[in-house]
Amino acid sequence: MRGAATAGGDPAQAADGIESIMQLGGESLRGAMARIEEHLERVTSESGVPLSPHAHATVRAGGKRLRPLLVILAAHAAGEDTLDADGGMAVVRAAVAVELVHSATLVHDDIIDDADVRRGQPTVSAVAGRHAALATGDLLFSRAFAELAQSGSIPQLRALSIASSALAEGELLQREDAYAEVVPLERYLRRCELKTAALFEAACRMGALSAAGSPSLARELGHFARRIGLAFQILDDVLDVSGPIERTGKAPGTDLLDGTVTLPLIIAREREATIAAADLRALRGADDARALCERIAATGALQESRERAMDIVTEAKAALPAILPDGRSGMLELVADAVVERYR
Amino acid sequence: MRGAATAGGDPAQAADGIESIMQLGGESLRGAMARIEEHLERVTSESGVPLSPHAHATVRAGGKRLRPLLVILAAHAAGEDTLDADGGMAVVRAAVAVELVHSATLVHDDIIDDADVRRGQPTVSAVAGRHAALATGDLLFSRAFAELAQSGSIPQLRALSIASSALAEGELLQREDAYAEVVPLERYLRRCELKTAALFEAACRMGALSAAGSPSLARELGHFARRIGLAFQILDDVLDVSGPIERTGKAPGTDLLDGTVTLPLIIAREREATIAAADLRALRGADDARALCERIAATGALQESRERAMDIVTEAKAALPAILPDGRSGMLELVADAVVERYR
Numbered sequence: 122m123r124g125a126a127t128a129g130g131d132p133a134q135a136a137d138g139i140e141s142i143m144q145l146g147g148e149s150l151r152g153a154m155a156r157i158e159e160h161l162e163r164v165t166s167e168s169g170v171p172l173s174p175h176a177h178a179t180v181r182a183g184g185k186r187l188r189p190l191l192v193i194l195a196a197h198a199a200g201e202d203t204l205d206a207d208g209g210m211a212v213v214r215a216a217v218a219v220e221l222v223h224s225a226t227l228v229h230d231d232i233i234d235d236a237d238v239r240r241g242q243p244t245v246s247a248v249a250g251r252h253a254a255l256a257t258g259d260l261l262f263s264r265a266f267a268e269l270a271q272s273g274s275i276p277q278l279r280a281l282s283i284a285s286s287a288l289a290e291g292e293l294l295q296r297e298d299a300y301a302e303v304v305p306l307e308r309y310l311r312r313c314e315l316k317t318a319a320l321f322e323a324a325c326r327m328g329a330l331s332a333a334g335s336p337s338l339a340r341e342l343g344h345f346a347r348r349i350g351l352a353f354q355i356l357d358d359v360l361d362v363s364g365p366i367e368r369t370g371k372a373p374g375t376d377l378l379d380g381t382v383t384l385p386l387i388i389a390r391e392r393e394a395t396i397a398a399a400d401l402r403a404l405r406g407a408d409d410a411r412a413l414c415e416r417i418a419a420t421g422a423l424q425e426s427r428e429r430a431m432d433i434v435t436e437a438k439a440a441l442p443a444i445l446p447d448g449r450s451g452m453l454e455l456v457a458d459a460v461v462e463r464y465r
Numbered sequence: 466m467r468g469a470a471t472a473g474g475d476p477a478q479a480a481d482g483i484e485s486i487m488q489l490g491g492e493s494l495r496g497a498m499a500r501i502e503e504h505l506e507r508v509t510s511e512s513g514v515p516l517s518p519h520a521h522a523t524v525r526a527g528g529k530r531l532r533p534l535l536v537i538l539a540a541h542a543a544g545e546d547t548l549d550a551d552g553g554m555a556v557v558r559a560a561v562a563v564e565l566v567h568s569a570t571l572v573h574d575d576i577i578d579d580a581d582v583r584r585g586q587p588t589v590s591a592v593a594g595r596h597a598a599l600a601t602g603d604l605l606f607s608r609a610f611a612e613l614a615q616s617g618s619i620p621q622l623r624a625l626s627i628a629s630s631a632l633a634e635g636e637l638l639q640r641e642d643a644y645a646e647v648v649p650l651e652r653y654l655r656r657c658e659l660k661t662a663a664l665f666e667a668a669c670r671m672g673a674l675s676a677a678g679s680p681s682l683a684r685e686l687g688h689f690a691r692r693i694g695l696a697f698q699i700l701d702d703v704l705d706v707s708g709p710i711e712r713t714g715k716a717p718g719t720d721l722l723d724g725t726v727t728l729p730l731i732i733a734r735e736r737e738a739t740i741a742a743a744d745l746r747a748l749r750g751a752d753d754a755r756a757l758c759e760r761i762a763a764t765g766a767l768q769e770s771r772e773r774a775m776d777i778v779t780e781a782k783a784a785l786p787a788i789l790p791d792g793r794s795g796m797l798e799l800v801a802d803a804v805v806e807r808y809r
């Protein structure tokens with residue numbers, strides 16, 4: 122990580138996304154991510170209970186580890202240069218706690234979606250049933266807070282409890298708005314902030330706090346991450362409409378079939394009266410959903426959604442140099458670019 | 466509460482259970498419970514999200530508030546005499562956090578059981594669907610930790626995160642052992658400790674800690690509560706077999722139909738070979754379950770189970786005077802009696 126601060130913010134360098142960040146971060150960043158991985162492994166495998174393998178398998182199946190990466194980079198930006206001191210352990214615990222909360226929500230989501238596969242692995246729900254999946258999610262959730270109890274940081278506890286409340290509220294809001302004929306843009310954005318951006322924000326806040334960053338720096342880095350998280354969710358919603366299935370792992374329009382009204386549909390409804398009049402409840406299956414996706418795409422709504430996300434990222438990046446001295450903003454800018462790049 | 470310490474431990478006084486404790490506790494205890502109720506109301510109703518009424522309704526539906534009562538009485542035993550000072554607010558928050566975790570597990574249980582009614586109210590799952598119930602449980606859970614973040618007590622955070630992990634592990638263990646032909650007694654007791662006793666323990670530990678009780682006193686009161694929780698679960702398991710439905714609100718043998726092997730069945734299997742040979746998977750419905758309950762009762766297993774629970778309570782009470790000076794153990798002894806009385 123010691124060399125990380127010198128990395129430039131040239132977007133071209135981010136073409137390979139997170140992998141290129143890992144290269145730029147060098148041995149130190151790789152070492153930090155490996156420590157997080159080890160600790161995640163330990164936290165989810167140590168238990169007197171035979172069924173905890175489900176928790177273990179869930180976390181082990183991996184994923185991008187984007188949130189732990191944000192914790193590390195925020196800690197680095199706030200002045201944490203090593204991960205082998207006590208401060209380093211606080212960073213590791215914060216990163217693990219954030220990933221555990223994220224994993225808990227995935228396990229719970231799979232119950233509702235009756236999903237059989239996640240990250241290429243069978244889901245807990247499919248392997249052991251809904252009951253075990255429910256308890257596994259609760260267990261991952263509890264362990265996240267247990268990690269913070271070890272660190273002993275009340276400000277981190279506050280940040281994570283706010284984010285985990287927000288995740289649940291975002292789910293409730295999404296359910297409330299399911300199949301709605303009109304979803305105002307502000308309400309859509311609020312839902313994205315709750316269900317996605319809040320945990321991104323917590324990741325950066327907790328990273329900065331574990332590096333003994335000032336509360337105001339933690340707040341500003343949190344605000345940056347919140348914007349990135351919002352863009353991330355918008356682009357995820359674009360992918361649901363644009364596909365292709367080889368890239369997303371699910372059929373186009375899966376969210377639409379669930380009645381979830383996302384930005385592309387909101388924009389398309391404004392542009393095209395027949396789409397505004399379409400009832401999501403009338404979609405009969407994958408073919409209907411794909412056809413609606415094509416009509417949404419034809420309005421240019423996908424491009425406008427992407428541009429909105431890009432604008433949010435550009436604005437978030439532009440604010441960084443003012444709050445981070447010494448060129449410490451480079452790696453965070455690259456993460457912002459990586460979020461966008463993944464969806465090009 | 467100021468008069469509480471003088472209350473004697475005569476079991477006869479506890480015949481009316483928790484209500485008589487409230488009478489003995491007087492204005493101070495009633496005031497404390499009312500403050501907890503108000504705070505629960507506030508925590509679950511304040512939210513920008515339209516669907517939080519589910520969280521609100523869940524907690525509002527009430528229940529015995531046994532766990533909050535334990536928090537208060539442990540705080541009192543540890544020296545907390547008022548609930549209007551700062552220390553008092555820490556007690557209220559601890560009690561609210563424990564009840565929120567308990568409520569979260571009830572909401573999640575109702576999803577799995579497809580239960581329509583709980584505490585005389587329609588369940589979240591029945592009113593708003595499984596998805597909303599899942600998120601509501603997660604929200605209640607998150608709010609519990611948010612309460613502790615407000616109090617700023619790491620030892621309390623540790624106690625609650627251990628208990629909430631235990632609850633989930635207990636559920637997983639129960640699932641693992643479902644329909645098992647042999648469940649060793651130790652394993653059954655371990656499950657009870659995880660799914661019930663751990664939260665009782667956390668309640669007393671957190672109460673003592675919020676009254677600035679010493680860590681060793683918190684530990685000893687926690688141990689007392691753990692024993693009471695174990696007895697509580699055993700007696701609950703007896704009720705599933707003994708009924709009657711007017712008292713339990715569910716048909717006898719409901720747990721057996723779910724494949725849950727409890728103490729009465731474990732004892733009956735030892736005493737009667739035909740019961741040991743019976744396969745719970747072969748139970749076809751309520752009539753089969755009721756017939757098995759009658760066969761279990763005929764072995765005397767219910768009486769032995771009750772006696773085991775009573776012995777645990779007696780032993781737990783006997784240890785109290787040594788750890789609590791000044792006759793401060795009286796109210797906790799009454800709670801122990803109330804747990805037993807409810808099941809006579």
